[in-house]
Each structure stands twice: as structure tokens, then as C-alpha cells.
Ligand code: KG4
């Protein structure tokens with residue numbers, strides 16, 4: 001079964017084709033224009049998707065010798081995301097549906113991230129816990145099957161990736177800053193650290209909070225002159241990253257202990273972070289699964305996979321744009 005995936009929820013335009021759940025093509029165009037603004041500008045994102053999506057789709061189909069009529073299903077991200085950006089992908093999918101009668105399925109972007117891990121690790125069996133860590137979301141889901149998710153906790157303020165990006169902005173790094181912060185942290189070689197606070201929430205669930213950490217770094221930077229900051233960027237990035245990773249790891253460990261589920265999937269853009277991967281691997285060993293970096297950040301193969309699995313289970317949902325739609 002050949003499934004076309006379309007992803008335009010934020011600043012990546014992506015088109016993929018998967019065959020019976022296996023990736024054939026996964027083209028991703030990242031809109032670098034936003035780096036000069038320090039964050040994604042919604043209107044610019046929508047216009048860039050409009051300029052790119054049909055050419056990207058045509059490139060995927062021609063490169064692999066498919067026509068639209070070969071496709072059995074089109075899966076498109078319809079929630080959550082930037083309204084104008086989502087609208088581009090959904091409108092493109094609707095156009096395709098009207099002209100070719102291919103069935104359409106709407107996919108929640110977070111469900112796509114969770115499905116991303118199954119593309120390379122089909123042996124991961126249900127139930128498992130998914131730690132979804134991206135620029136817009138940070139949450140833990142208990143996953144019973146495709147389409148069956150229970151949210152055990154989520155951020156009450158900033159997402160983890162958002163915290164990396166905001167600290168990066170304070171340090172003068174381009175957006176998105178997660179990768180640069182990780183690389184700077186790797187340059188820190190001594191045992192010295194700055195004790196930035198790790199939020200401990202007193203709720204019964206497994207919620208996260210990153211705004212206190214962000215404020216602590218902000219005050220630290222305000223208290224030191226630019227020469228000190230410039231010379232100590234590796235120490236600052238290392239200490240911030242350690243606090244952020246600590247908070248993510250503490251919560252997923254507590255959720256695993258409470259549910260008795262040791263199979264863990266780490267997904268979303270922040271799942272590229274090697275310190276986070278290494279720490280989880282040292283705790284969960286062979287029962288923690290990560291997608292390759294290109295499948296951690298936004299891509300259409302994960303949307304096609306989630307659409308395919310739901311469609312195969314008879315769970316079909318016509319796309320409905322929902323910028324704040326949750327799982
Ligand atoms: O999943 P994603 O591509 O987009 C959203 O759905 O938000 O995630 C992008 C986020 C950005 O905040 C970026 O800074 C972060 O993932 N990120 C990282 C790393 N690579 C990307 N954060 C920490 N360490 C990394 N290596």
C-alpha cells in the first residue's frame with residue numbers, strides 16, 4: 001500500500017512516500033529564512049510552504065516513477081501547528097483528493113512523532129511510553145496502540161526545544177539553537193558546572209516546566225559581562241543542557257516506575273540530543289528506542305506512517321484543521 005505523506009505544520013515542508021509502512025522517499029525542505037528573526041514567523045512560513053509544496057511533491061513522484069494514481073492514501077498533518085502553515089498542506093491534499101479520488105486521512109503531528117520510531121524499530125511492541133520533546137511540545141504518552149494514547153504529563157509552560165531556542169537567542173546563536181547548544185556543551189571539559197534549577201512540580205502527574213530554568217539562565221547572563229559570557233559559553237550551555245536533560249529523564253523514569261512500562265520511545269527534534277540519548281540508554285538499555293536524527297525533526301514519513309497504521313485499523317479521519325489540537 002503506497003501512502004503519500006504531507007507535513008507543513010511549522011517551518012519544514014516535507015513530502016514522503018512509504019510502501020507498506022517502509023520509507024521509499026522522505027524529502028524535507030527546512031525554511032532557513034526564520035533564523036534571522038530568532039523564531040518562526042507564521043506568515044513567512046505559510047508563504048514558503050505555498051512556494052515549495054507542489055514542486056517537492058512532483059520531485060518525489062518523478063524521482064521514484066510514481067504518478068498520483070499509483071497512490072492508495074494521502075496522509076496530511078492537520079493538527080496542531082501554525083494555522084496558515086497547516087492550511088497549505090491540507091489544501092494541497094484536498095486538491096489531490098478532488099482530482100484523483102485518493103482517500104485522505106488527517107494526522108495529528110504528535111501522533112506522527114510517536115509513529116516515527118516505528119519506521120526503524122518495528123520490534124517496539126505496545127504498550128510503551130513516548131517522551132515527545134520538540135520545539136512546540138513536551139509530553140509523556142502511554143501508547144497502547146496507534147490511535148490509543150493517554151497523556152501522563154506535559155509542559156505547563158515552555159517546551160524543551162523552545163527553552164533551547166530561547167537560551168540560544170540570549171547567547172546570540174541562530175534559530176533553532178538546540179544543535180549549537182549541544183555542540184558548545186561538548187566543548188566543556190572540566191567538572192565545573194553552574195547549578196541551574198530543575199523544576200519539581202508538586203502535581204500527581206508527570207508535568208514539566210522549563211520557564212524557571214530559562215529565567216535562571218537569563219538572570220545569570222544579566223549578572224555577567226559580555227567577555228565572561230563569551231569565554232564561558234561551553235560551561236553555560238553544558239549546565240543548561242544538564243538541567244534540561246535532568247528534568248526530562250527524571251519524569252520519564254518516574255512514569256516508567258509508576259506504570260511498570262520499561263519500553264521507552266524518545267521522539268521529536270530534541271530527541272537528536274546525544275546527552276539525552278546517552279542518559280536514557282544508560283538507564284533503560286535495550287528497551288529505549290530513538291529514531292535517526294532525520295526522523296526526529298519534522299518530516300512527512302512519520303505522518304505517512306501514522307496515517308497508514310490508523311487507516312489499516314479502520315480509523316479514518318477526514319482532515320480538519322485544528323491549530324491547537326491535542327492527542
Ligand atoms: O520536532 P521539531 O523539528 O519541530 C517541532 O515540532 O517543534 O523540533 C525542533 C526543535 C527545536 O526547538 C530545536 O532547537 C530542537 O528541536 N533540537 C534540539 C537538537 N536538535 C534539534 N534540541 C536539543 N539538542 C539537539 N541536538
Ligand code: ZN
Pocket residue numbers: 109113134135268269297298
Ligand atoms: Zn514536530
